[in-house]
Amino acid sequence: MILLPIPGPAADSARRRPAVPGDRSGSDRGASPVELAIVAPLIILLLFLAIQIAAVFLARSAALSAAQEAVSAQRAYQAPPGAGLAKGNAFLTHTGDWLSAGAVDEAAAEADEVAFTVTGRALSVIPGVTFPVSQTAHGTVERFTVDAG
Numbered sequence: 001m002i003l004l005p006i007p008g009p010a011a012d013s014a015r016r017r018p019a020v021p022g023d024r025s026g027s028d029r030g031a032s033p034v035e036l037a038i039v040a041p042l043i044i045l046l047l048f049l050a051i052q053i054a055a056v057f058l059a060r061s062a063a064l065s066a067a068q069e070a071v072s073a074q075r076a077y078q079a080p081p082g083a084g085l086a087k088g089n090a091f092l093t094h095t096g097d098w099l100s101a102g103a104v105d106e107a108a109a110e111a112d113e114v115a116f117t118v119t120g121r122a123l124s125v126i127p128g129v130t131f132p133v134s135q136t137a138h139g140t141v142e143r144f145t146v147d148a149g
Contacts, residue, residue: 052125059099059122059133066091067137070104070116075139084116098123099133112141 069091074084088104095102102120115138122131 048125052131055098055125056122056131056133059120059131060135062092062095062099063102063118063120063133063135064137066095066099066102066104067116067118067135070118071114071137071139074106074114074116075141077142077144084114088116088118092118092120107136112143114139114141 066088070084070088072084073079073087076083085104085106092099092102092104099118099120100123102118105117105119107115107117115136117134117136119132119134122133124130
């Protein structure tokens with residue numbers, strides 16, 4: 001024989017949790033959506049901040065790489081004038097949009113040294129805010145010398 005529970009007040013009280021002294025679980029109803037509404041904008045702000053920081057570092061890396069490419073091209077043995085500028089600008093055109101309005105400039109250098117500075121703006125996730133980027137690379141010009149020994 002199978003016994004089925006009889007619905008009624010006795011069955012309802014048996015389904016409820018026993019009361020624990022100090023338990024106020026009934027007063028916390030709806031707390032999770034409110035907490036989420038307070039915390040969600042902060043989480044989204046931190047996410048955008050992390051993306052912006054990564055974009056600035058990628059733009060700095062692209063600028064430094066373009067400056068190093070320009071220095072490497074210009075310091076080569078008997079490199080024609082302007083070889084570094086051409087190589088640096090070609091590098092910037094192929095790097096993508098991490099560095100917008102990027103420009104390669106030949107910095108003032110001595111006769112046996114060459115230096116290039118790349119300036120531009122990092123990609124911005126925040127409208128109306130710009131992050132300027134500037135990186136410089138230096139190198140010694142290669143020359144053929146004869147050892148007088």
